[in-house]
Every structure is written in C-alpha cells, then in structure tokens.
Amino acid sequence: MDKFLPIALALCLIGCNTPERNDQSVFFAGEIVNPTSEYVVLFKGSDALDSAKLDENNRFSFQFDNVSDGLYHFNHSPEQQYVYLEKGDSVWIRLNTLYFDESLVFSGTNEELNNFLLEIFLEDEEVEQLMYSELYALEGDDFSEKIEKLRNEKLQALEALNKEAKLSDTAYEIAKASINYTFYRFKEIYPFKHRGSLREDELHDLPSDFYAYRKGIDYNNKNLIYLRPYYDFMKSHMGNLSYMNCSHSCGKKAGTTHNQLHFNQHKLAIIDSLVGEKELKDNLFRNVAFNYLLREHDVDSNKVFIEKFQRISGNNMHIKEIERLYNGISNIQPNSPIPEINVVSMKDTLVSLPSLSKDKKVVFYFWSATDKNHYENIFSRVKELQALKPDYDFIGINFRTETNNWKAIVNKFGFDAHSQYKADDLEQLAEKLILYPMNKCIITKDAMIVDAFSNIYRNDL
Template sequence: MVRILLGLIVLSTFGCANKNGECASVFFGGEIVNPTSDYVVLYRDDAYIDSVKLDDNNRFSFTLQGIDEGLYHFDHAPELQYIYLQEGDSLLARLNTVEFDESLVFSGTGSEVNNFLVEMFLAYENEEPQVYEYYPLPPEIFSKKIDSLREIKINHLNELVADSELSERALNMARATIDYNSYISKEKYPFYHKRKTGEETIHDLTGSFYAYRKNINLNNRDLTYFRPYFDFMKWHFGNISYMTCLKDCGDDQEAVSDRLHFNKHKLYLVDSLVAENEIRDILFRNIAVDYLLKEHNPSQECQAFIDKFNTLSSNEEHKAEIDHLYKGIKHLQPNNVLPDFKLKNTNNQEVTLKQIVGRKKNTVIYFWTASQKKPFRDNIKQVAELKKKHPDYNFVGINLKTSYPQWKMLVEEYNLDEKSQFHGENFKEIQMAMIIDKINKCVITKDTVIVDAFADLYTSL
C-alpha cells in the first residue's frame, strides 16, 4: 500500500512540459516470450508506478500520463531491466526470458536511448573477463586499456547523437552508463592489482590515473537508483576510505584491517561529501549491510557501529532493516536452532525446512536462482564433487527468485535429485532468515542445529 501511495503521489505531482497544461501521454508495451510471471510491474526509482497483466498472447501495455522524464525499471519476476521514458514516447519491447537481457529489443519513439542502454550493459558484461586479465598490468598501461575501451563506446554514442534527437537528460544518462562502468574498473584497480600480482604494497597512483574524479558528481539525483552509478559510489568510497586510513591511521595496515575502524571511515566520508539525502541514506545502508554480513558475529563493536549508523541515517525503514538483519545474524550463531519456513517440493506440496533437514544428521543447504546461470551451473558441479567427498552429508538446494514452472523445468533439464530440491516462493523471508548475501553461501547443520550458517560451498567443506 505504501508503494502504491508513493506511486500515486509521484504521478500526481509530476509537471507537464506543455504550456497549456496538457500532458503528452507515454505508451510502453511489448511481448514477452516464455513468460515467467503473469505481470509486468513498472517502477520509478523504488516507487511503484503501475502493473499490468499479460494477455493471452503474452503482451502487455502501459499508458501513462504526465510522467517525469528519466530512468524507470520494469520487473517481470524474477528479472528486471531499466527503461528511459519521456513525454511522447511510444515504446515497444520484445524479449525472451530464456535470454532476458540478450534478447531485449526496443522499437518505436524513444527506442534509441533504450537500445543503447541495453547495448552498453551487454558490452560491459562481455568485457568483464577481458578487463579482469588487465589488472596485473602497470597502472599507466591498465589506464590506457580502460580508456581505449571507453573511447569505443563514446564514439558509438556520438554516432547515435548524430542520427537521433536525444534530450539533454537522455544524453546524460547514456553517457553515465559509459563513464561510471569505466570508472569502476579504475577504482577496483589498486586492490585487484595487488591481489593478482601478490605485491605487498598498494601502488602510489598518480593524479592522472584518477583524473576523472574531478568530473564526477556525488550528488546526482537522476542517477540515485542507476546500478553503474551506485556501484561506482560503493567502490569509490571504499577506495578513498582505504587510502585515507592507510595514510592517516598508521602504515602497518592494522587500522585498515580493523573492519569497525575502516567502515566508520566510510560513514564519515559519505557524511562529509554527499549532500543529496536519498543517496546518503542508500550509501549508509549499503555500508552497514556490508559490515554486518562480513562480521557475522554479534559483538559490542557491531552494536557501536549500528549506533553510529542510526545517528547518520534519516531513513527509518533502513534502520529497521539493519536492526532486523542484526537480529537475524544473532539467531544464526552456532548451536542455535535453524530458522523454519515453508518451501515447495517438485510435487507442489508444502514442506518446512526443519522437516527436510530433520531427516539427516548432517546437511548442507545451498541456494540458487535461474537468473544467474553461470554461478548456478558452477555450483551444481561443485555440489556433485562435494557429494563424492562427503557421502555422509545430505545436500539440499533451495531455489529463489524463479517461477515454480521454470524451476521444475531446470530441475529436470539438469537432472537434479528431485528429493533434495525445493522451491522458495517468499524470497525476502528466506533471504532475511538465512542471511543470503552471496551465491556461494551455504548453511551447514547437524539435524536442525546450526553448525555454520555463513559457510561457503568452495572453501568450507
């Protein structure tokens, strides 16, 4: 209800570009091949705007009046994708959920910038392994490689501008998807370089390496919920916090290895450099979640950090979420009883987690989703190997963020043991109960008692 009210407020307060007060309508529709849900839901930032049901031909359509120009996203569970909308757009999308992003194509008025955003997303996804191989290179060579890749995309954007009429805000969004994805690689560089080369010290990078920082806007309201921008902000504040702490708090690295100390640095820097309230609060939340998930163990230090977070954040929902997360971490400590929740088996019967793990003395619970195909395939192989090494263990797979029919199809396609595969419908409930923070996470139990709730499929067994 809160999201619906927010959406109505947003729509009612948007101004119209036309002087006579009549708002140009926006049409957004399309076709979804192999749908995984009955609905398409449209959001502006994190506010609900509208939802429509697919018709008998798997088509959908929105007609919107008086919307604000900018970035939206549409959700067809379990997938979502960005869409840029402005007055007068008449936009059609076609996609196949088997290859959601790869198959997504827009046509009609407003399609140019949207197809460009999809192209850039796929380009950076394809380049990721290549960029990873660049990290051992010296700073100046690495920088040239990244700049060269960026320049190719800038040239592509210039061609788009020459052939299409983009609004200033649409052009800025298109450029942002290029810039911030490229900048992320440079923010990562000192840490990935050290890891891949085995060097003991961080490179003293010259000002030219970070020259782009002079042009970044840490308070860009239009990009608050844009993933490349937010990911850049996370890496940027992590980088400058680390370097500042290394310089000012002792060169023996003791301070930067102290997670409480280091994450307080991040809170202070965000507090001092970011003025836009919503961006501040989202960054504060991210820092708090990251700190608690990596700490895992309740302590006075954790509580001190939460207290500091509460004084800085102005978002009451975030404060409640962090409090809930910390309580969840406390409940998942060794020798506590495993949380319980409902799942479904391949016969569409409801079972509880405790019923499943209570059958065996030793159980490893792991999680997977259809939207992350490579990690899913890798984890399935890893589980097969672990079953050989630990025949006395029961391995239970819980699927999340996938429709029940698609999950059943994948269980059959990959020849998974139906007796040990279960479907979770309520992702949020399961995520918070089991503190699912990474795709490799697993939970080791003895009967229904926790042995290690923060284990890793690749390192803990």
C-alpha cells in the same frame, strides 16, 4: 534483413494499437517471447509504478497521463533493464528471454537513445573482460591512455547520435554519464586490481593526474541515482577513498581491510560527508551495511556497527530491512535454537526445522533449480560428505523451483525423500537463516546451531 523485421513489426503495431494521448502522456508496450513471468513491472527508482499482465500474445502495455522525464527500468522476473521515457513518448520493446539483453530491441520515440544505452551496457561486459585479461596489468600511465581512448570512442559515438537524434538535455546527460562513470569506475578499482594481477602486497604509486576526473564528480544528481554505471562507480569510489583515508590517517596501509569493522566505519563517515542527495546516500549506506553484516558474524562487532549506523542514518529508507538482517544474524549464533521454520516434504506435508534436527547431527544446505551447475555441484559434494561423515544427516532445502520440477530433480539424483524439502515461505527462510552465500550450510546438533555460516565445500566441515 531479418534483424530489422521485429523493428518494422513493432512500429506497425505501435501505429495500429497505440491509443490517442496528450502531449504529457507516455505509452510503453512490448512483446516478450518465451516469457518467464506473467507480468512486466515498471519502476521509477525503487518505486513500482504499475504492473501489466501479458495477454494471450505475450504482449503488455502501460499508459501514464503524466510522468517525469528520465530513466526507468522494467522487470520481467528474474530479469530487468533500463528504458528512458519522456513526456509524449511511445516506446515499444521486443525481446526473447532466452537471450534477454542481447535480443532486446527498442522502437518508437527515443528508440535511438534506448538502443544506444543498451549497446553501451552490452559492450561494457566485453570491456570488463578486457580489463581483467590485459589492462589491469599495465602501469598507471599506460592504463590511463588505453581507457581514455576507449572512453573517447564512445563519447564520439554519442556526439554523432546527438547530432542526428537531437537528444534532450536530460537524455544526453544520462547517456554521457553512462559512458564516463563506467570508465571512472575502472580507474577507482585499478590500484587494487593491478596489485592483484601482479600478485604483490603493496599498491603502486600512481601518476599525479590519475584521478583528475574526480574534480567533476557530481555526488547529488537525482537523474543518475539508479543509473548502474553511476551507482557502481560510487560504491567503488567510496571504497577507494575509505581505504586510502584509513591507510594515511590510521597507519594501517595494506592491513586496512583486515579489520572490517574499522574499515566500514570509515566508509560510513566518508559517504556521510560527501553525499548530500538522500536517496543516493541511503542506497550507499545500505550497500555498506549489507556487505559488512553478510561477511562479519561476530555479535559484539555487529552491535558496534549497527549502533553507529543508526546514529548516522537512523532515518534511512532501508533501515527496517537492515535491522532485520542484523537481528537475523544475531538469532543464529552458536548454541541458539534453529529457528521455527516450516518446510514442505516430498509428501506435501509441513515439517519444522527443529523437528528435522532433533536428537541428531544435521547439515542443512540450500539449492535452486534456477542454477543447474550450482545444484549439480552441490549434490556431488553432498554425496562425498555422506561417505565421509556418516554420523550426519544432510538435508537439502530447495527454493524458487516449481514443485513438480523440484521432485523430478530429487528423484533423478536418487536422494532419499526424507532428505529433501522445499521452502514454504522463501522470505521467512531468507530472513531467518540468511541465505548468503549460495554455498552456505548450517550445522546443527540436537536442534541447536553449531555453525550457521559454514560452507558446504569447507574441508573441515
């Protein structure tokens, strides 16, 4: 019974508080327990439509006089989730940020579809675990049989929902695509996961009809661009096609991805040839660029890549962001000066990175209070390294942490105040130092970079 009380309350609140609207308007509101931000932001694709500040009861509301039917997503930093909206809708949500997705409940118009999409999302996490624990080890025919059974069960549930709720064509299309592309993605990555689960070097031959679903792939569907299963499928699909294409045409077989520049040039060309919808193409191009540039730091190879990228996608909606990443990596190569970035000391004064690394050897590492396990492991590793490498200063730079909490954590772990600083401008820090992956560290000597892409856990640090 307790499970239905929030829904009943939400319906009551909608009835009492929803303003009068016309048939074209949309009302979207809700209550957030244990909020982690003051705002909820509603997005359509990559565009933020509006933000709403929580009131004294942690409630928010949006009203739009005219919006297009389709998939939206709302952000309550640092979390986000879908909401499907149609003209005339009144939709209410309630959630507890301690269990964001698991506690989320939709009520009002289109509640059936929104709760169904959420249920699929939560169940897919369990299916993903099943893939790794059991199914990827199966041979091709058995694997196809198992996941087809799982896919059909979900499609049958959708048909039952559609019969009861009479979904619109767009709503039904999105729900069906959410199911289909989830399982199609499993088939795209299966050959590589199967090889990995058996610890073999070569890919196994597949049944002739293994990829039969590819005949029905829609590469240009505007309604699906920001549907996570569809986009994740497209990334895996393009990677698979690129690998196989390169294996056959370049004769590299298992060694295809050893040359990341060559492989990613293939991927750019395949995306360009298959995808016509510009926003989807731009997003896929961005994904390739970021994956490549964040993993490959050779100046000459990166120059070849970015020149090809600009030729193929010079009008990409993300081009400035990609060029900033490229320039950031180029500017922190060995023998370059550490960028002139200010950080905040434990005494609340601004200090520059060059001044912290002048006339000494320094290892800069990074941490955030948002991940306790990560920073505790980092701190343990730093204490090991301090004993092993006493000729180095180890300087921690914190970000995304409230100042008092940051100082409390530093004091708890007994670090010298002169070894801990906080980002003054996170965007500048991330752009100029390329904060990826989280275990990265930057080694400097006399304020000059030795290695800007080292790893705090590397044995030869």
